[in-house]
Structures are given as structure tokens and as C-alpha cells.
Amino acid sequence: MLKQHRELSMFVRHTIENNEEADIRPSKTYQSFVAAAGGHRELNFIEKNVRNYITREVRNVLELDDAKEFGKSRAACEYFGDVISFDTTYNTNR
DSSP: OOGGGOOOOHHHHHHHHHHHHTTOOHHHHHHHHHHHHTSGGGOSSOHHHHHHHIIIIIHHHHHHHHHHHHHHHHHHHHHHTOOOOOOTTTTTTO
16 A cells, blocks of 8 residues: 555544553554454555554653643642652662
């Protein structure tokens, strides 16, 4: 299939988002689409498209949510005058 003809439908996108939220691996998500469609040739996308969608769309949304939470924490810190410290050696000291 030509690259310009590959497309993820809204149903596929929604399923990918739900599976990613449930920590289902992209390869398993793709295999479920293959099984439902009756084979690889019946799909108009490949596994790489699923992985790219997760990288570009799903994880970017999660990063934006993290940034919002950090902003709330920062505002609370300024309001209450608390100190926040991050232990950057956590993984190396295990």
C-alpha cells in the first residue's frame, strides 16, 4: 500500500488511545486489528502507523497534562511557600 493511502480511522485512533492507556503494547494493538480485519492486506495501515500515532498524538497529550500539573504544583508552592526538591540520583543510588 502506498504511503499516501495509509490512514487511521477515528475508530482505530480511539482504540489505540484506549489500549495505550491500558498499557497494551502497540504490537498487540496492531495484531488485534489484523485479526478483526481478517489479515494484513485488509488493513489500510501498518504497525508503524500505530506506533507513530502513539508517539505523535497520545504521548504528546500526556506530556501536556504533565505540564499542567507541574504548573499547578508551582502555583501551590508559591502560595504556600513550600520547597520542592528532586532527587536526581534516585536511579543511580538504587
